[in-house]
Amino acid sequence: MSRITLAELTEIMRTSVGVEEGVDLDGDIAEIAFAELGYDSLAVLELVSQVERRYGVSIPDEAVPEMPTPARAVAFINERLTLEGV
Amino acid sequence: MSTSRAAVEAVVTGIGVVAPTGIGTEAHWQSVVAGKSGIGRISRFDPTPYPVRLAGQVPGFLAREQVPSRLIPQTDHWTHMALAAAAAALEDARVDPAGFDDYDMAVVTASSSGGTEFGQHEMERLYLNGPSWVSAYQSIAWFYAATTGQVSIRHGMRGPCGVICCEQAGGIDAFGQARRLIRLGSRLVVSGGTDAPLCPYGLVAQLSNGKLSQVDDQARAYLPFDVHASGHVPGEGGAMLIVESAESASARGAGGGYGTIAGYAAGFDPPPGSSRPPVLRRTMERALEDAGCPPSEVDVVFADAAGVAEEDLAEARALTEVFGPRGVPVTAPKTLTGRLYGGGASLDIATALLALRDGLIPYTAGPGTLAPGCDIDLVTGQPRELPLRTALVLARGYGGFTAALVLRAPDPASPPQANPGEDKGGTG
Numbered sequence: 001m002s003r004i005t006l007a008e009l010t011e012i013m014r015t016s017v018g019v020e021e022g023v024d025l026d027g028d029i030a031e032i033a034f035a036e037l038g039y040d041s042l043a044v045l046e047l048v049s050q051v052e053r054r055y056g057v058s059i060p061d062e063a064v065p066e067m068p069t070p071a072r073a074v075a076f077i078n079e080r081l082t083l084e085g086v
Numbered sequence: 087m088s089t090s091r092a093a094v095e096a097v098v099t100g101i102g103v104v105a106p107t108g109i110g111t112e113a114h115w116q117s118v119v120a121g122k123s124g125i126g127r128i129s130r131f132d133p134t135p136y137p138v139r140l141a142g143q144v145p146g147f148l149a150r151e152q153v154p155s156r157l158i159p160q161t162d163h164w165t166h167m168a169l170a171a172a173a174a175a176l177e178d179a180r181v182d183p184a185g186f187d188d189y190d191m192a193v194v195t196a197s198s199s200g201g202t203e204f205g206q207h208e209m210e211r212l213y214l215n216g217p218s219w220v221s222a223y224q225s226i227a228w229f230y231a232a233t234t235g236q237v238s239i240r241h242g243m244r245g246p247c248g249v250i251c252c253e254q255a256g257g258i259d260a261f262g263q264a265r266r267l268i269r270l271g272s273r274l275v276v277s278g279g280t281d282a283p284l285c286p287y288g289l290v291a292q293l294s295n296g297k298l299s300q301v302d303d304q305a306r307a308y309l310p311f312d313v314h315a316s317g318h319v320p321g322e323g324g325a326m327l328i329v330e331s332a333e334s335a336s337a338r339g340a341g342g343g344y345g346t347i348a349g350y351a352a353g354f355d356p357p358p359g360s361s362r363p364p365v366l367r368r369t370m371e372r373a374l375e376d377a378g379c380p381p382s383e384v385d386v387v388f389a390d391a392a393g394v395a396e397e398d399l400a401e402a403r404a405l406t407e408v409f410g411p412r413g414v415p416v417t418a419p420k421t422l423t424g425r426l427y428g429g430g431a432s433l434d435i436a437t438a439l440l441a442l443r444d445g446l447i448p449y450t451a452g453p454g455t456l457a458p459g460c461d462i463d464l465v466t467g468q469p470r471e472l473p474l475r476t477a478l479v480l481a482r483g484y485g486g487f488t489a490a491l492v493l494r495a496p497d498p499a500s501p502p503q504a505n506p507g508e509d510k511g512g513t514g
Contacts, residue, residue: 016159017156017159018154018155018156018157018158018159018160019155019156020154020156021154021156038156042160042222042223042225042226043156043222045222046159046221046222046223049218049219049221049222052218053218053219
């Protein structure tokens with residue numbers, strides 16, 4: 001069964017969505033709100049759609065509020081992966 | 087604003103260029119003076135199956151060197167070029183936006199193609215892979231105001247913002263609007279435009295108007311006013327400029343900057359088949375009236391230079407009616423870049439200001455024998471050196487948009503623009 005790690009999520013943020021000037025994604029970002037990391041709701045939507053494609057999991061747009069931080073996003077995505085048995 | 091609005095002068099204090107003639111104001115100006123063309127075979131995609139294979143492309147533009155990484159996946163190539171040019175213009179003007187009130191800074195750009203390449207890419211993903219493959223940023227990247235919005239957000243400019251879509255005329259209209267905003271109380275307006283029409287979708291959208299040159303020789307493809315005029319070459323890029331109230335510029339020690347927006351007018355052509363003449367002559371006259379400038383005071387005209395025989399003739403006739411036969415030097419350095427649509431007129435404005443600065447009319451590379459009836463003093467062969475005080479810039483956009491702008495060199499009494507050299511073409 002596939003799982004996503006914080007490092008993998010961070011890598012997608014870095015390569016597919018980009019990094020705001022002055023933000024260090026190598027730091028301890030797990031509990032920092034996406035908005036504070038420079039990712040607005042559109043950026044989180046884009047991140048989620050990248051995850052959907054890479055992991056073959058479906059995440060409804062309405063679920064974005066369930067993922068306010070990278071750690072919560074990882075937990076939510078892994079829950080979906082388990083549910084869908086990917 | 088109870089006192090005379092017209093007393094508030096709008097001056098240009100910064101220029102940023104990303105164009106086929108080079109990245110950076112001085113690189114562009116050197117190419118223009120040398121008559122060095124930026125037109126070549128299209129390399130952004132394989133143009134082999136298309137009837138148009140030449141274009142003006144910006145050499146060596148890498149978004150990752152010029153644009154913050156967060157913005158690259160959100161924006162089209164056209165916005166990348168504008169972000170780089172806007173940053174360069176602010177640097178050239180020595181403006182630190184932190185020193186301005188957010189609401190005193192405005193952004194007005196021109197756009198013609200929007201985010202065409204971005205849109206094509208996402209359309210391909212849609213029909214090849216499905217809806218979930220389409221970038222969420224398609225929602226904001228394609229539309230005409232995207233560049234204005236991204237420049238506004240990046241530099242914290244919360245004053246009046248807008249975009250003007252009048253094809254090639256839009257670049258002049260953007261400066262007309264910038265001057266209006268300065269008169270209404272804005273202190274600074276980032277103004278200008280870029281365009282990026284060079285992808286298969288963007289090119290095919292232009293083919294239908296029949297005005298693109300299909301000549302494959304880059305030296306012969308775009309010959310406005312010439313007996314062999316065969317249409318125009320398309321191009322990408324443009325220029326962003328900083329328009330500022332004279333008071334603000336003076337308070338910062340920027341003096342009269344590169345010059346003043348002295349007059350502006352816009353018009354729209356009568357419908358095809360009408361017995362009324364094209365609106366260009368009246369538009370020129372109204373811009374000159376607005377500037378309080380008789381035709382005899384105009385030192386150089388930067389022509390629209392359509393490259394289509396009947397449009398060239400119409401422009402030459404309008405010039406002759408206003409200035410007399412061969413009554414004023416006329417030039418069209420856009421033969422080095424192709425027509426840049428939303429970016430074209432603002433690049434002409436930048437070039438005209440540099441001409442005023444250096445007392446040098448750049449020549450029109452390409453045309454040799456003027457078409458019958460084009461009784462104008464087209465500067466060809468080499469630049470013409472003479473004192474320049476006033477320039478008239480003309481532009482016509484597809485469908486009838488027409489605009490004219492009068493630029494005046496800074497008053498010799500005001501301190502000169504600080505050394506505009508060391509242009510790096512933008513910071514990331």
